[in-house]
Amino acid sequence: xxxxxxxxxxxxxxxxxxxxxxxxxxxxxxxxxxxxxxxxxxxxxxxxxxxxxxxxxxxxxxxxxxxxxxxxxxxxxxxxxxxxxxxxxxxxxxxxxxxxxxxxxxxxxxxxxxxxxxxxxxxxxxxxxxxxxxxxxxxxxxxxxxxxxxxxxxxxxxxxxxxxxxxxxxxxxxxxxxxxxxxxxxxxxxxxxxxxxxxxxxxxxxxxxxxxxxxxxxxxxxxxxxxxxxxxxxxxxxxxxxxxxxxxxxxxxxxxxxxxxxxxxxxxxxxxxxxxxxxxxxxxxxxxxxxxxxxxxxxxxxxxxxxxxxxxxxx
Numbered sequence: 420x421x422x423x424x425x426x427x428x429x430x431x432x433x434x435x436x437x438x439x440x441x442x443x444x445x446x447x448x449x450x451x452x453x454x455x456x457x458x459x460x461x462x463x464x465x466x467x468x469x470x471x472x473x474x475x476x477x478x479x480x481x482x483x484x485x486x487x488x489x490x491x492x493x494x495x496x497x498x499x500x501x502x503x504x505x506x507x508x509x510x511x512x513x514x515x516x517x518x519x520x521x522x523x524x525x526x527x528x529x530x531x532x533x534x535x536x537x538x539x540x541x542x543x544x545x546x547x548x549x550x551x552x553x554x555x556x557x558x559x560x561x562x563x564x565x566x567x568x569x570x571x572x573x574x575x576x577x578x579x580x581x582x583x584x585x586x587x588x589x590x591x592x593x594x595x596x597x598x599x600x601x602x603x604x605x606x607x608x609x610x611x612x613x614x615x616x617x618x619x620x621x622x623x624x625x626x627x628x629x630x631x632x633x634x635x636x637x638x639x640x641x642x643x644x645x646x647x648x649x650x651x652x653x654x655x656x657x658x659x660x661x662x663x664x665x666x667x668x669x670x671x672x673x674x675x676x677x678x679x680x681x682x683x684x685x686x687x688x689x690x691x692x693x694x695x696x697x698x699x700x701x702x703x704x705x706x707x708x709x710x711x712x713x714x715x716x717x718x719x720x721x722x723x724x725x726x727x728x729x730x731x732x733x734x
Contacts, residue, residue, distance in 0.1 A: 424463070425463065426458075426461050426463035426464045426465065426468060427443075427458065427461075428440050428443060428444065428458055428464070428468045428472070429463070429464070429465055429467075429468045431443050432467065432468050432471070437471050437535070440468060440471045440472065441471065441472070441475060444458070444471075444472045444475070455480070456483055458472075459480070459483060459484065459485070459488065460483075460485070465529035465530060466491065466525060466526045466529045466530035466533075467529070467530045467533040467535065467539075469488065469491060470495065470530070470535065470539055470542065471535075473488075473491070473492055473495055474495075476492070486518050487518065487521060487522045487525060490518055490519055490522040491522050491525075491526060494522070494523075494526075494542065494545070494546065495542050497545075498541050498542045498545045499538055499541070499542070519554075520550070520554060520556065523546045523547075523549055523550050523554075523556075524550070524556075524558075526542075526543065526546045527543065527546055527547055527550065527558060527561055527565075528561070530543060531543055531547070531561060531564075531565045532564075532565060532568050534569075534572065534574055537575065540574065540575055543565075544578045544579055544582075547561070547562055547565070547579060547582060548578065548579075548582045551582050551583075551585070551586055552582065552585055552586065559583070559586070559588065559590055559591040559594060560591075560594050562579055562582065562583055562591070563583070563591055563594040563595055563598075564594075565579060566579050566580060566583075566609075567598055567601075567606055567609060567610075570605055570606070570609045571603065571605050571606070577651055580613075580650070580651050581650050581651055581652060583659075584646070584649070584650040584651075584657065584659040585650070587645075587646035589637075589641060589644040589660050592614065592633075592637060592641075592660075593633075593637060595610050595613050595614055596610065596614060596630060596633040596634070596637070598610040599611070599614075599626050599629045599630045599633065600626050600627070600630055601626075607626060607629075610629075611623075611629060612656075614633055615656060615658070616658045616659070616660060616661075617632060617633050617636045617637075618632075618636070619632050620632045620633055620636075639704075639707075640662050640667070642666075642667075642672040643662055643663050643664070643666045643667040643672060643703075644660040644661070644662060644663070645660065645661060645663045645666075646659060646660060647659060647660060647661050662700075662703075664691075664699040664700055664702075664703040665688055665691050665692070665699070665703070667703040667704070667706065667707050668691060668699070668702060668703040668706045668707075669687070669706070669721065670706070670707070670710050670717075670721075687725070690725045691725070698729075698734060701732070701734055702728065702729065702732055702734060705732040705733075705734075706720075706721065706728075706732075
């Protein structure tokens with residue numbers, strides 16, 4: 420947004436920081452209450468600026484807050500006080516749901532990349548976690564971008580990393596991989612660290628080689644990755660996903676396994692589990708390639724005894 424289209428208090432924030440915003444807010448309250456109300460009602464008001472004045476708002480101003488601002492105010496209070504008092508409930512439940520979502524999006528999109536203090540970071544983190552885990556909203560790209568921006572400036576990012584892993588969605592991995600091609604060496608270092616589950620990526624000699632390593636691995640296995648539950652709370656170098664080789668072997672993405680236990684393939688599963696890890700990986704890869712190139716032959720092969728399957732696969 421160009422400077423001439425900024426909210427007046429945001430313009431002050433860019434020029435004079437928090438002290439300037441609070442001084443202008445106090446001046447507006449003291450000289451002309453209508454001026455303070457116009458600041459609140461201006462749709463250009465962004466969350467970083469609202470956060471600064473919210474912490475000083477007199478209760479007499481609360482009725483003048485918009486629905487969005489009331490939700491944001493309640494969220495700030497809940498996070499900083501460690502309470503769970505909910506949000507304004509004067510609206511229909513469906514409308515309230517959408518208003519909460521709109522507020523969290525406003526907070527993240529206008530304030531996610533801003534740095535103020537640890538309290539501000541906590542408030543933003545909780546908004547993102549709510550979107551990711553409570554409302555199941557796809558803010559993976561926003562979350563990844565915020566994590567990498569914070570990493571450049573050594574800002575707290577642990578909770579957001581935990582939130583990404585807690586989604587159990589490998590969809591965010593390609594978004595991390597994009598940072599392998601960054602011109603910033605800190606981005607590349609963090610991307611390799613977060614993608615350590617990909618064999619060979621840490622040994623790649625160039626960014627392009629690292630990206631190609633990930634791209635090949637993800638194209639081959641993305642449908643068969645399942646969450647391990649591993650995260651930074653339990654390990655300094657977590658591996659959040661593992662390949663479900665049996666799912667790859669029978670050609671069913673692992674998410675189907677949760678909904679439909681492969682009862683008819685129970686004995687096949689038992690036999691497969693008796694193989695060592697390398698044999699499982701190689702047989703699963705052979706099965707996947709055969710299924711992709713000759714479905715009819717694969718349908719015959721998968722019904723053969725395991726010993727015959729191994730022989731056909733050259734194992």
